Amino acid sequence: MSQAEVVRRTGATEGARKTSPLWTFGLLRSELLTTFRRWRTLALLAVLAAVPILVGIAVKIETSDGAGGPGGGGGGPAFISQITNNGLFLVFTALAATLPFFLPMAIGVIAGDAIAGEANAGTLRYLLVAPAGRSRLLLTKYATTMAFCLVATLVVAVSALTVGALLFPLGDLTTISGTRISFAEGLLRALLIALVVAASLIGVAALGLFVSTLTNSGIAAMATTVGLLITVQILDQIPQLHAIQPYFFSHYWLSFADLMRDPVYWDELVKNLGIQALYAGAFGSAAWARFMAKDITA
Amino acid sequence: MEELPAAEADEHDSVGAVIATRALTKRYRGGQLAVDGLDLTVPEGSVFGFLGPNGSGKTTTIRMLMGLIDPTSGTARVLGQPMPRAARAVLPQVGALIEGPALYGFLSGRDNLLRYDAADPTADPRTRRTRVAAALDRVGLTAAAGKKARAYSLGMKQRLGLAAALLQPRRLLVLDEPTNGLDPQGMREIRSLIRELAAEGTTVFLSSHLLDEIEQVCTHAAVMAQGRLITQGAVAELAAGTRGRLVVTTPDTGDAARVLKEQGAGDVVITDDRVTAEPPERDLADVNAALVRAGVRVRGFGVERASLEDAFVALTGEGFDVAG
Numbered sequence: 001m002s003q004a005e006v007v008r009r010t011g012a013t014e015g016a017r018k019t020s021p022l023w024t025f026g027l028l029r030s031e032l033l034t035t036f037r038r039w040r041t042l043a044l045l046a047v048l049a050a051v052p053i054l055v056g057i058a059v060k061i062e063t064s065d066g067a068g069g070p071g072g073g074g075g076g077p078a079f080i081s082q083i084t085n086n087g088l089f090l091v092f093t094a095l096a097a098t099l100p101f102f103l104p105m106a107i108g109v110i111a112g113d114a115i116a117g118e119a120n121a122g123t124l125r126y127l128l129v130a131p132a133g134r135s136r137l138l139l140t141k142y143a144t145t146m147a148f149c150l151v152a153t154l155v156v157a158v159s160a161l162t163v164g165a166l167l168f169p170l171g172d173l174t175t176i177s178g179t180r181i182s183f184a185e186g187l188l189r190a191l192l193i194a195l196v197v198a199a200s201l202i203g204v205a206a207l208g209l210f211v212s213t214l215t216n217s218g219i220a221a222m223a224t225t226v227g228l229l230i231t232v233q234i235l236d237q238i239p240q241l242h243a244i245q246p247y248f249f250s251h252y253w254l255s256f257a258d259l260m261r262d263p264v265y266w267d268e269l270v271k272n273l274g275i276q277a278l279y280a281g282a283f284g285s286a287a288w289a290r291f292m293a294k295d296i297t298a
Numbered sequence: 299m300e301e302l303p304a305a306e307a308d309e310h311d312s313v314g315a316v317i318a319t320r321a322l323t324k325r326y327r328g329g330q331l332a333v334d335g336l337d338l339t340v341p342e343g344s345v346f347g348f349l350g351p352n353g354s355g356k357t358t359t360i361r362m363l364m365g366l367i368d369p370t371s372g373t374a375r376v377l378g379q380p381m382p383r384a385a386r387a388v389l390p391q392v393g394a395l396i397e398g399p400a401l402y403g404f405l406s407g408r409d410n411l412l413r414y415d416a417a418d419p420t421a422d423p424r425t426r427r428t429r430v431a432a433a434l435d436r437v438g439l440t441a442a443a444g445k446k447a448r449a450y451s452l453g454m455k456q457r458l459g460l461a462a463a464l465l466q467p468r469r470l471l472v473l474d475e476p477t478n479g480l481d482p483q484g485m486r487e488i489r490s491l492i493r494e495l496a497a498e499g500t501t502v503f504l505s506s507h508l509l510d511e512i513e514q515v516c517t518h519a520a521v522m523a524q525g526r527l528i529t530q531g532a533v534a535e536l537a538a539g540t541r542g543r544l545v546v547t548t549p550d551t552g553d554a555a556r557v558l559k560e561q562g563a564g565d566v567v568i569t570d571d572r573v574t575a576e577p578p579e580r581d582l583a584d585v586n587a588a589l590v591r592a593g594v595r596v597r598g599f600g601v602e603r604a605s606l607e608d609a610f611v612a613l614t615g616e617g618f619d620v621a622g
């Protein structure tokens with residue numbers, strides 16, 4: 001019996017087939033596999049993994065020169081001066097260094113390409129006649145983008161922890177408030193910080209997905225999202241815009257450092273998560289409304 | 299073949315129609331009227347040829363039938379249910395190839411099919427690999443299944459697109475110019491595949507601008523021009539609607555033309571050593587005898603069957619050209 005006959009036998013006469021209950025997970029699994037098997041995704045993750053390595057090596061070279069304390073002061077909080085005492089601080093430094101640009105840029109590429117890239121390649125029409133369903137496809141795309149946020153953040157954190165352990169001593173550490181905590185608790189806080197950083201990217205992800213539903217060009221969607229990101233980052237630095245800055249998705253990003261206080265200072269952390277939820281709600285709905293009504297002509 | 303449930307059949311007058319549209323119209327945002335008041339009826343079990351020159355609105359119609367674009371006005375029913383509202387129920391029973399294949403270049407041919415199958419809510423994940431292998435086998439791609447789709451030739455991509463449409467048993471196959479980019483052997487294979495599927499009871503809706511392709515495989519056809527439906531019906535009837543032409547092959551073309559006119563033939567045209575004309579009402583044996591009596595040396599005498607192209611030209615009064 002040929003395989004073609006197998007197909008014909010499996011229900012050529014039955015009418016509408018039943019929806020298999022695990023289908024949504026099948027679609028999500030396929031989406032995750034497709035995303036994480038792309039060279040582009042792997043290249044983005046490789047760039048992110050390289051940042052802590054470069055920072056670690058730079059700090060190592062500078063201190064072995066005997067120059068003492070590092071100058072400049074990296075991204076915001078003064079974690080960088082502590083790296084030589086404790087490799088775990090490389091995790092915080094690396095996250096602080098990648099959060100303003102590298103991480104959201106990577107998210108912008110993935111989110112911007114989510115719908116527009118499929119439209120560009122024409123694969124969107126075949127997914128929709130499969131039929132994946134517009135809402136479900138959009139949700140799957142958003143879930144995959146969020147999964148990428150988490151993976152990207154963890155890649156930075158794990159790479160930083162590895163480099164930190166290799167180049168510097170590990171041990172108990174001093175919080176920003178000056179109290180001592182054990183290395184185990186430090187690790188726990190590092191994980192918590194990684195999760196908060198990943199959550200900080202939810203807003204950009206929703207924004208990128210919305211932009212992605214507006215165009216049939218993946219490149220245009222990626223460029224627009226990254227452009228918006230840079231614009232917002234610049235506007236956030238202009239003192240005259242003080243009144244609207246709290247509504248920028250990036251305004252409270254560096255609040256994750258508050259997790260290193262003792263006790264933890266929650267105020268801005270909560271504000272950050274609130275802003276991210278707001279962006280997810282607003283741009284998620286906009287993306288959905290747009291995608292449901294969109295003519296798929298590509 | 300299955301009977302449509304009575305409740306569904308009652309809802310539209312064309313019982314047993316797999317596709318039925320009423321005044322289906324699409325005006326694109328740029329203002330282009332791509333499809334204009336289309337009333338299309340595709341009978342169940344037919345191989346339906348959807349003909350028209352480039353830009354006549356074939357793909358636009360197919361996109362509306364598949365729920366990819368919303369009609370500006372009018373309705374479309376596929377498998378007895380309204381589109382795009384019933385897309386979830388209808389589309390799993392429909393295999394489609396729309397405006398050429400679209401593939402993930404960074405995935406292998408097999409992985410492309412696995413992905414498309416995962417997007418179908420009714421596809422059983424347990425039989426996925428078997429069905430994908432069977433579909434690849436059916437279009438002759440088994441040997442190239444592991445190759446990245448980016449490295450496929452145009453014809454191989456076309457075959458993979460067809461395989462995606464054949465992942466499940468379908469009641470309706472919608473194929474938008476399926477032989478595009480195929481070699482003659484591939485075209486023959488597709489034609490026999492279409493006949494095979496039709497024999498299994500699948501209705502095939504086939505768009506094309508190749509008239510002889512439609513003539514070879516289709517039982518029914520519709521002709522579009524500039525977004526409007528010009529005619530539809532059984533292929534035999536469409537061609538029969540146009541009478542064949544009388545063809546006389548002779549070195550004495552001038553004499554032959556004169557005699558044919560005397561015998562009542564209209565529209566006499568001389569090309570090289572052929573004289574063609576609308577056949578007169580009388581017995582053609584008498585016409586031939588008259589030619590011989592007049593001393594015309596006849597090499598060939600007969601009626602050429604009207605092709606679909608003749609039918610098309612007769613209907614539109616123009617050739618098969620793109621309208622601006």
Ligand SMILES: Nc1ncnc2c1ncn2[C@@H]1O[C@H](COP(=O)(O)OP(=O)(O)OP(=O)(O)O)[C@@H](O)[C@H]1O
Pocket residue numbers: 297326327328330331332350351352353354355356357358359507
């Ligand atoms: N996305 C679009 N926006 C605006 N106009 C469009 C769009 N797509 C198609 N058209 C116009 O609609 C008309 C019908 O196009 P369609 O693609 O349906 O033709 P077709 O019959 O499939 O042609 P072909 O044989 O070349 O595939 C054309 O005049 C075309 O210019």
Ligand SMILES: [Mg+2]
Pocket residue numbers: 356357358397474
């Ligand atoms: Mg077309």
